[in-house]
Amino acid sequence: MTLRLRVLSDLHLEVADWGYQSQGEDLVVLAGDIANQAKVAQQRLMRLLDSIAVPVIYVAGNHEFYESVLTVDDLIADLRGRLPPHVHLLHRDALEVGPIRFLGCPLWTDFSLVDGVRRRGVQIERETAMHAAAFGVSDFAQINAASEAYGTYLVRPSDMAAWHAQDRAWLARHITQADRTTVVITHWLPSPASVSPRFVGSLLTPYFANDCRDLMRDPVRLWIHGHTHDACDYLHQQRVRVVCNPRGYGDEPASGGFAADLVVAV
Template identity: 35%
Template sequence: MLRLFVASDLHFECRSAGFLPSLPDTTDFDVLVLAGDIGELPDAIAGIDRLITALPATPMVYVAGNHEFYRGHYQRTISALREAYRGHGQVNFLEMDTLELRGYTFLGCTLWSGLDGLGAKVEAELLERGNALIADFSMIGYEDRDAPSGVRPFRPRDMQALHRRSVRWLEGQLEMSNAEKTIVVTHFPPAMAARHEGIPVDTPSAYFQADCESLVRRHQPALWLYGHNHYSREDHYGKTRLVSNQSGYPEEGVAFSKEKIILLP
């Protein structure tokens, strides 16, 4: 049996020095999954260092959220996280990467939104006005050789391109995998229905989830873990469990639970 504890949206950049989330007893779980928005850099790395100190023998699987890239540069942040955990032995950073661990295959990536989950009209509005509606497009830099400095603001079409790349990668990996022994970890929720039920559906809602329900239903991995929308929930799509356990910002009161241990055979 594999016992997983999933946590996301810890936002160490908003926490006091020395903060740690409530964690289960180390004897109660085998693997810690960090499903993104652990913090902006360098706060995410410092926070994970504290988790390593608290859990010195626990393997960790980590994917980046959108906030890891804030006040930075998309490509350089990916490189920095790969370098920080290359050959680490305990922390496994995944961005369109696979990991074999405890008899399961982990597939990990951020899985940015395709911005298209509410139809073509909303997608067109986000492509046109996304810079004003979504903070990612003002807070993240993106490499572009045609830009005067070589870096420009991240754009909605960049997000869509990353989304399509991740979906192609996931499709290829899931086609080759044993579904019963596959765990997918993304930051963005993979279905529009996995939304924050306390927030009305509007134009930005198409950003908060990646519309990949057909992918989930087609391949039926055993488990899909995610974060991003600061709403902890569990859903079932056929044989696939979609689970999130999100902390959110300190003042939000999101239903994060140290009891959220997931058991797999």
């Protein structure tokens, strides 16, 4: 049995609406940054989801947690209660559709992908990448975390690295246990091969991308992600297809490559 997957990410409905038209797919995959929590964005999101007649698999990106006072865990619970029944929100969750098993989580980042990233000609350390992200990425002024000691507070790079470790361990365990063809869906980039050439060497690349190539093993056949606004579609070691199909903001200078009608068979 072959499933036809409509692959979409980074629609950023908070910036502009987007109209869905079926391409005869069996299932729609939304790999994060579809809409933040602003009222108009959520209205557009619900209209979009209501217009889709087939099952939807949705993995949250970083922007899903923007414009909200809720913590990550509380917002995921809130979304689960509001999304239509045909929409499956995977947040460290597995879903079986026919012979295919889907594994979904944001993935986040541990800021370890620092090879080739230099500052004043010197290879940077992981701590430098974390510091650059803390001051250069809006996540750290928008996303809420919580602990017993501190209550609710703005997420720190160390929190994000801890979430990444949890997501990575969860994926590794479920990939090892999988007994059928598996599709992994994350928001964050799982490989340096997904980094656009224009961002290679950027101080912020360790925030955007991870190196999970060791998880691209049997029975994984497809890994879908978002986060970057540069589309990519390639094979890892001729076995695992990696696909990213982001719309982006629409007016940004980018190589783009968004294909509104992209369908991937697995």
